[in-house]
Amino acid sequence: GAGVSQSPSNKVTEKGKDVELRCDPISGHTALYWYRQSLGQGLEFLIYFQGNSAPDKSGLPSDRFSAERTGGSVSTLTIQRTQQEDSAVYLCASSLYRVGASGKSPDTQYFGPGTRLTVL
């Protein structure tokens, strides 16, 4: 079946502009995650959504970052007033979260191809 998709694949923007990054998770997956990968910081968790619960926003680096997930499916990560240090690859992942899952059901996160953001 189709994997996680992200758009755009590349985004170049000017400092101070707002950007929106989109993620389409694997159909039926109930949990969705955003990570950021940069040379200096490695892979960092940003935020995750699980079902109808309140999202875990503990990884968002500043209040310029926000994300929403509409209808339990598609998610948008918004970065306002972009800064050069926001330049990174933004990765989205999804997993099938099930209460009481056990055995070989580790809620493996499957990643999309990422969006490369460059802030000039």
Add this chain to the structure above:
Amino acid sequence: AQKITQTQPGMFVQEKEAVTLDCTYDTSDPSYGLFWYKQPSSGEMIFLIYQGSYDQQNATEGRYSLNFQKARKSANLVISASQLGDSAMYFCAMREGLTGTASKLTFGTGTRLQVTL
């Protein structure tokens, strides 16, 4: 405190040989999961193998196996019969909490593997 440590920034292995990529972790949660991902130059993160903290046996998936030593808090990835296509970055990651609870992954800094002829 760093939770996932990968001490090998780069490794070389000859085609058809086996290679071990090291990963140590730190957690006080008795329930956790350990994952290995491969990231080729194309950039996509590809899931390879999973080991749960309560799993009694080492995980295996084809040419990949995970050498899980719980007391030493290590979860090394073994790739047997290396192929040129195995050249990539490899990341070890940990999820804390019970299986069935959505939880973030914490990643190591990665090991770049180069397979040579």
